[in-house]
Amino acid sequence: MINFSYTIWIPLLPLLMFLFLGLAGHKYFPKLSGIIGTCGLAIITILSYITAYKYFFTSEKIDGAFQKLTAFNMVWLQFTDKLHIDMGVLLDPISVMMLVVITTVSLMVHIYSLGYMKGEKGFERFFAFLSLFSFSMLGLVLATNIFQMYIFWELVGVSSFLLIGFYYQKPSAVRASKKAFIVTRFADLGFLIGILILSFNTKTFDFITLTNPTGTAITQGGGAAFLGLSIMTWSMIFVFMGGVGKSAMFPFHIWLPDAMEGPTPVSALIHAATMVVAGVYLVARMFPIYSIAAPVALEVVAYVGAFSSLFAAVIACTQTDIKRVLAYSTMSQIGYMMLALGVSGYGGHEGLGYMASMFHLFTHAMFKALLFLGAGAIIHAVHTNHMTEMGGLRKYLPITHMTFLIACLTIAGIPPLSGFFSKDEILAAAFEHNKILFAVEYAVAGLTAFYMFRLYFSIFWGKETQYHHTPHEAPYTMTIPLMILAFGAIVAGFIPFNKLVTSDGKAFESEIELMIAIPSVLIGLLGIGIAYIMYKKENAIPDKLATTFKYSYKWAYNKFYMDEVYLFVTKKIIFRYISDPVAWFDRHVVDATMNGIATVTQTVSFRIRGLQSGQLQKYAFVFVTGAIMLAVLLVYLWK
């Protein structure tokens, strides 16, 4: 048994960093905060790598399976003997993998921000928030029980809110941060309800007890039924609702595109690589329950994921803001991961989807962080977000160009880059389970290649745009993370995930299935080809297509009017028919009663205040008169 108790420092160190930078940074070392934060993160990155190495290669396996280890545990809130909330560190394949993903991407983003945020107002505040985010995200993935996960889940939401609203003087950023917080918070309500139902039924919060496939929680949990579904299914659907909110799946996706108001490194870290996959991680964490006790809920996961990925891919084809294109692409790729989980079974080769999902999560973190950081370098160079105002940048930004191209090829699924492997596993899993979902994902793969290369060609090729001043390549602090991530995007595909991260911890055999791999590469190439024809040189085809399919284009361009639907539902229906009458009742009945009492008291007081004249003898007269009257009463009437 190896001692893993040092892993408690992995989340604690960023917390200390946050307190240190947040409290002292502004006053004593505003310039040095970035370096300090980055060094702190570098330490935990090294710790995470050591942990991963020790866990995967030297820890003992029982029956060929990786064990779930509780490296640290303490009772945090003790309510009764049975009801207590713990804080701890749980190590199992997915949490160790997430450790690596989070610390790697976070470290890259830290280094990148040293260059990107240089000279910005609130530099030290930015790094303090980044540390807070790293702390919450690490706490989330290392949670030993579902309640700890929920607490860190909310903390992640808060740090996301703080970072989206980093430019708090910009009204659009403030609006976006509020929107993100409220939408995810609303979804988290479902998560909380799910937790309560689940733990009420199973009498435990602990993940190891909950997800033991032969334990009582799974085998006996699904007894009672409600509306034709077992209680277990209901609770898992509610838990999934939290995941839908955090992972920006339909219908709670509306916050993600707006979240791009935050600084670009934040978009890369939170809204592409780590936080948004929390929903996927949640489903993966609870996977044995979904798979064995609540298969209907797992179907829901699959269909929500598939629909979201198609929906987002269509929208991404029409957007012109590069960060928004990437945001929708993120949503689409997370849809892939959800779908892969949804079509997976438990154990052995059946768990191909689970493995594929985690694999894609890993590779996606690399290439999506790379894409966002590349987009940040482009925005840094040309000072605009709109790809219509860009073009021909390949000459000015050679490093960004190369790394961006690698990322685009990766996400399009071109071998031998990592995206090819993970996407292929997902398609294979979908093919085995459900042909319709497979067809949807197959189409999405083509769309993905198309919109990514539409972006690529219009930024780096296309028309020669005149810039106010010649764009210049970003500083080394920004290009080095790009190169490291590009390296990661290339080689991540060769990590044998089927040996390491599987649904039951045991290794299984899987290989590239040519019958699926070849068509998926072909459709990727087809997408790239169409984008090449339409956007390589400036021409009239895109505009012509847009006018031919005027209505469908307009619908997609306006994101299928989802924001408007939400506004309609909230403003026109909820506000008008529920909030307004309630507000009216509050103002005109509750408040009015209180105001009425106050008014009556005041009027009466004004009327009778003349009695308080200050004339001693008037008081005495009243007193004597009263005394005499009482005496008369007592003597003559009190018989």
Added chain:
Amino acid sequence: MSSGIPLQYFLILATIMFFAGVYGFLTRRNLITILMSVELILNSVNINFLAFNRYLFPHKLEGMFFSIFVIAVAASEAAVAIAIIINIYRRFTTINVEDVNEMKY
């Protein structure tokens, strides 16, 4: 001795004194006179105490003691009242009770 005088006479005298005191208390404007009226009221009560004690419970002494007690209290009350009156005079340069009306709405 006093057995010749009926109880009613004492009570009538006390009543007259009492209402004279009340009347003075309510109508006089000079604080000293008001204080004197208060003394008059107290003394009418003393007479009542003594008369009732003598006629109703001749073998007991509570009424006597109580009247002595009232006299003592009246003396100290006069001392306090005059001290207050002196302070009022210093503050308002008058002891007319109608002019001392700061404590109103």
